[in-house]
Amino acid sequence: MVYGTLTEICFYLFVIMIVFGALVAVSSQVLMKAVLGLAMAMFGVAGLYLYLNSPFLALMQILIYVGAVCIMIVFGIMVGYTPKQLAAYAIGPKNTILALVTSLLTLGVLQLGLSQTQWVKAPGAGGGDYSLAALGETLMTRYGLAFELISVVLMIAMIGAVAITWNGKRRGLK
Amino acid sequence: MISCNLHTYLIIAVFMLAIGLYGMMQHRSMIGMLISIELILNGAGLNFMAFNRFLAPEPVTGQIFTLFIMGLAAAEAAIAVSLIFAVYRKYQTSDPEQITDLRG
Numbered sequence: 265m266v267y268g269t270l271t272e273i274c275f276y277l278f279v280i281m282i283v284f285g286a287l288v289a290v291s292s293q294v295l296m297k298a299v300l301g302l303a304m305a306m307f308g309v310a311g312l313y314l315y316l317n318s319p320f321l322a323l324m325q326i327l328i329y330v331g332a333v334c335i336m337i338v339f340g341i342m343v344g345y346t347p348k349q350l351a352a353y354a355i356g357p358k359n360t361i362l363a364l365v366t367s368l369l370t371l372g373v374l375q376l377g378l379s380q381t382q383w384v385k386a387p388g389a390g391g392g393d394y395s396l397a398a399l400g401e402t403l404m405t406r407y408g409l410a411f412e413l414i415s416v417v418l419m420i421a422m423i424g425a426v427a428i429t430w431n432g433k434r435r436g437l438k
Numbered sequence: 439m440i441s442c443n444l445h446t447y448l449i450i451a452v453f454m455l456a457i458g459l460y461g462m463m464q465h466r467s468m469i470g471m472l473i474s475i476e477l478i479l480n481g482a483g484l485n486f487m488a489f490n491r492f493l494a495p496e497p498v499t500g501q502i503f504t505l506f507i508m509g510l511a512a513a514e515a516a517i518a519v520s521l522i523f524a525v526y527r528k529y530q531t532s533d534p535e536q537i538t539d540l541r542g
Contacts, residue, residue, distance in 0.1 A: 275441040279450060286454060289473050290461030302473050309480050315441045316491040321501055328508045333476060333515045340469055340519040363463035371456035378448050385493050392497040402498045414509045421513035425520035
């Protein structure tokens with residue numbers, strides 16, 4: 265019983281992390297704080313993955329999103345922006361009302377749809393093998409083509425990132 | 439138990455989508471928009487994981503889909519940051535409204 269209550273408290277903690285982090289990420293006027301908010305929200309999502317029976321995905325979430333994507337964005341901020349521009353660009357009340365209306369409308373409509381939908385479980389739902397061995401085996405057999413494709417996509421993205429920045433540098437020197 | 443309910447996760451995912459949309463329109467720097475896109479992608483991944491846990495017969499499929507979303511998000515972030523570098527070098531600005539070479 266104590267264990268169950270503790271689990272629920274941790275769940276609420278993760279949800280609060282997501283909500284607070286997302287709010288910081290979109291409303292902060294300093295981009296570095298926004299990235300920190302993003303990292304916080306991603307940690308929260310990783311916690312929710314633990315509740316969805318998938319510790320491997322939780323660790324991948326921390327590794328890829330918090331470890332790689334956030335650091336890359338931090339580099340982007342540190343190299344490309346000076347603090348003065350930071351302050352000038354991040355503050356933009358121009359579209360705030362429009363943005364609020366759009367996002368609240370999206371939230372309301374989707375919430376309405378969610379509350380009125382009856383989800384039907386597939387036969388055998390809720391069980392199954394959540395182990396890492398099963399995940400790896402399926403990745404290598406049935407989803408082998410998709411695995412290869414995403415490897416190619418990642419490689420092309422890396423080469424493309426290098427090519428784009430290198431070209432820009434050469435043009436700047438002319 | 440609120441953590442064993444599909445609806446909870448869907449609401450959190452919808453919240454992330456909505457707040458990501460808000461951030462994309464409210465931020466006036468390209469890095470800020472990139473941050474909002476990452477939030478939206480994370481909401482999508484959470485959705486897949488929730489449906490995978492509660493409705494799908496095979497628990498492996500949704501996890502693999504979420505892994506692919508993560509990989510694509512990483513590739514997208516790399517490309518976006520390098521594009522922002524290139525644009526910043528050429529125009530000396532990161533405000534998307536000032537880059538108007540193609541405006542008719």
